[in-house]
Amino acid sequence: MESHWWREAAIYQIYVRSFADSDGDGEGDLAGIRQKLPYLAELGVDAVWLTPFYVSPLADGGYDVADYRDVDPRFGTLEDFDALLAAAHELGIRMIIDVVPNHTSSAHRWFREAVAAEPGSPERARYLFRDGRGPNGDEPPNNWTSIFGGPAWTRLKRADGTPEQWYLHLFDPEQPDLDWTNPEVHDEFEDVLRFWLDRGVDGFRIDVAHGMVKDQDLPDVAEGTEAGMLDGQHVLPYFDQDGVHEIYRRWRRITDSYEGDRALVAEAWVEDVDRIARYLRPDELHQAFNFEYLTAPWDAARLREVVDTSLAANGAVGAATTWVLSNHDVVRHVTRFGGGEQGLRRARAGTLFMLALPGSAYLYQGEELGLPEVTDLPEEALQDPTWERSGRTDRGRDGCRVPLPWEAGSAPFGFGPEGSAPWLPIPESYGPLSRDSQRGVEGSTLEMYTRALQLRSELASLGDGTMEWLEAPEGVLYFDRGAGIRCAVNMTGAAVELPESGEVLVASGPGVSTGERLTLPGETAVWLRV
Known part of the structure; x- marks a missing residue:
């Protein structure tokens, strides 16, 4: 639609x-x-x-x-x-x-303004700046760690080297987090x-x-919690x-x-x-x-x-x-x-x-x-x-x-x-x-994708809608998408047989055979019209 x-x-x-x-x-x-x-x-x-x-x-x-x-x-x-x-x-x-x-880049105009401004200023209120803990604020405001490794806080320093407030970055120090209460x-x-x-x-x-x-x-997380x-x-x-x-x-x-x-x-x-x-x-x-x-x-x-x-x-x-x-x-x-x-x-x-x-x-x-x-x-x-x-x-x-x-x-x-x-x-x-x-090579991965995407656009029962699981051997997923369109994937290493058969629309690999029954090789998927 x-x-x-x-x-x-x-x-x-x-x-x-x-x-x-x-x-x-x-x-x-x-x-x-x-x-x-x-x-x-x-x-x-x-x-x-x-x-x-x-x-x-x-x-x-x-x-x-x-x-x-x-x-x-x-x-x-x-x-x-x-x-x-x-x-x-x-x-x-x-x-x-x-x-x-x-977050923005630390090169964003807002963050450059925040660094140049004083603690408590409107410029800093766009980000998560906090005073440090411990003597002289030398420790980060909490124990959060960055997704990329290391602490999630970096401390600013003034031009003369005087340490200042800390700012939060859940990712890289060059990606300061914004304060969405602002x-x-x-x-x-x-x-x-x-x-x-x-x-x-x-x-x-x-x-x-x-x-x-x-x-x-900004509470601490439990010790040992990996970001x-x-x-x-x-x-x-x-x-x-x-x-x-x-x-x-x-x-x-x-x-x-x-x-x-x-x-x-x-x-x-x-x-x-x-x-x-x-x-x-x-x-x-x-x-x-x-x-x-x-x-x-x-x-x-x-x-x-x-x-x-x-x-x-x-x-x-x-x-x-x-x-x-x-x-x-x-x-x-x-x-x-x-x-x-x-x-x-x-x-x-x-x-x-x-x-x-x-x-x-x-x-x-x-x-x-x-x-x-x-x-x-x-x-x-x-x-x-x-x-x-x-x-x-x-x-x-x-x-x-x-x-x-x-x-x-x-x-x-x-x-x-x-x-x-x-x-x-x-x-x-x-x-x-x-x-x-x-391109154009039968059996290539590119041609398999192209064929599958073509079928998705042509067959109304694929895409949005419902599905119904069908009975299948252990390690096999088999389901109906309506209008006679079915998909089976054999996730085991050995070939299996399914009772139904039909026209093979696309298969992920060779060796799929149809007759009275469907033979599906190991680690292979197929779309059928039954």
């Missing part, structure tokens, strides 16, 4: 810096994305999500925003953005963009939303959507506070005032499906990423449980469910599922399973090529702040952010002009996985 495009869309995440480099500076850009839009139309996606392209020092890949209303020169200009959006819409592709409301912060972000909605964007993905509101007492984005074991005073919901009610009223069905999508790392569903009540957000699904292991019983609880919790508030296997923050699922041939086999089967589920699906650039994680980047190439803040023990997320290979041959594999050097090195092993190497 046009009015509910986001309920069943296949949305393709573009990590702007690593998608396509039009000018040879080694970094992807908006003009590069525009050049590749026909590829995305051919692939069959309904929408794209762009990671931040705003003015930024790139201390955290652009999630440290210095100006929310302009394009960083390394990615292009506002005119480039407008041209990209118009070209996408011309091809029938919608576009959502990131908004980063939990009306000025609310007004600023509502204006930012309108700035981009007026330009025609179709919605926003909200970064750290569960983190904007903190317990105002983590997905923590189902602890109630944390800086995540999933009830106050976030009023922010989203205000934002929903803004998006509802625009024509064209604009969508709000939460990056909320909340493990409890009933709590995540609270973000999706009819007057709040439209979608939330299903991180419980993303983090589920290769296990049929666990996967079925996650599917059931997700559909039930979201259905209770009238929301569609999202499904996702990879993004720019996690190890690519080919590698997560075991790597090598087995990892790819499982990744392909897992993708067909995901794309057959009711709701919308998020795809991360390169997964349609079957790209694995790059686990052996040279240390001097690593740029994720986690690397340094962990004392160089955690390599961070650069391995899933390596630029895409478009052409076979040698580096930069069509990512940029010949002779250019990508910001992260592209391994030789990516060459045979390039888009050109797979």
Whole structure:
């Protein structure tokens, strides 16, 4: 349904810096994305999500925003953005963009003003500045730690070296957290939303959507509590506070005032499906990423449980469910599922399973090529702040952010002009996985994705709607999507037989045979018309 495009869309995440480099500076850009839009139309996606392209020092890949209303020169200009959006819409592709409301860059005008101002000033009230504890305030205001490692507080120093107040940063010190009890912060972000909605964007993905509101007492957490984005074991005073919901009610009223069905999508790392569903009540957000699904292991019983609880919790508030296997923050699922041939086999089967589920699906650039994680980047190439803040023990997320290979041959594999050097090195092993190497090749991962996305758009029973589990052997998930469309995935290592058979619409691997019964090889998925 046009009015509910986001309920069943296949949305393709573009990590702007690593998608396509039009000018040879080694970094992807908006003009590069525009050049590749026909590829995305051919692939069959309904929408794209762009990671931040705003003015930024790139201390955290652009999630440290210095100006929310302009394009960083390394990615292009506002005119480039407008041209990209118009070209996408011309091809029938919608576009959502990131908004980063939990924190700004330390290079943001507001934070520079706060540093120059005195304690207790209006400039400091936009952020979470506090006096330290202990003698002379030498200890942080509490014991919170950064998601990236180390303390979540940094102490300012005056020009003469005199120590001063501390400021909170749940992430990097160059990402100071905003204070959302301040009306000025609310007004600023509502204006930012309108700035981009007026330009025609179709919605926003909200970064750290569960983190904007903190317990105002800033209490210590239990000793030994590790800061983590997905923590189902602890109630944390800086995540999933009830106050976030009023922010989203205000934002929903803004998006509802625009024509064209604009969508709000939460990056909320909340493990409890009933709590995540609270973000999706009819007057709040439209979608939330299903991180419980993303983090589920290769296990049929666990996967079925996650599917059931997700559909039930979201259905209770009238929301569609999202499904996702990879993004720019996690190890690519080919590698997560075991790597090598087995990892790819499982990744392909897992993708067909995901794309057959009711709701919308998020795809991360390169997964349609079957790209694995790059686990052996040279240390001097690593740029994720986690690397340094962990004392160089955690390599961070650069391995899933390596630029895409478009052409076979040698580096930069069509990512940029010949002779250019990508910001992260592209391994030789990516060459045979390039888009050109797979396009039109029967059985390739790219052709499997293209076929599945084509079927999703053609078959009314796929996408939004209901599903019914069917009886199947242990380790096999088998379900009906209506109108004779069924999906089966064999998560065991051995072939199984199912009593029904029918026309194979798409399979994740070879060896599927139909007759009176369906034979499904191990670690393989199939869509059937019965």
